[in-house]
């Protein structure tokens with residue numbers, strides 16, 4: 001299994017459980033690893049034969065910017081669903097961080113794996 005990845009994608013959105021969090025936009029960041037097979041793209045040099053990280057990034061930025069989740073867990077599950085269903089990805093690992101949430105910590109968040117490795 002090969003991986004196409006996106007690292008440190010940063011997006012501002014409404015997220016959080018407290019009243020004050022519903023009034024502001026906060027930064028989240030994510031790393032995404034997506035299982036794929038890069039060989040056909042390598043042999044043809046055709047982006048249509050690979051998992052296009054720009055297309056995935058654009059879709060996730062649009063989705064996250066318009067979302068208003070309470071928990072990062074919910075956002076993580078929804079992101080995983082989009083990547084699995086819309087980009088025909090079989091397996092992914094997602095780290096979703098909310099760096100401003102705990103001032104004493106550099107970052108906090110969740111890491112999930114979904115789908116089947118192949």
Ligand SMILES: Nc1nc2c(c(=O)[nH]1)N=C([C@H](O)[C@@H](O)CO)CN2
Pocket residue numbers: 015016017018021070071072073098100101102
């Ligand atoms: N596991 C989680 N814990 C917490 C979350 C969350 O989304 N998942 N959210 C909060 C608050 O919104 C926090 O970020 C405000 O500082 C607390 N714990």
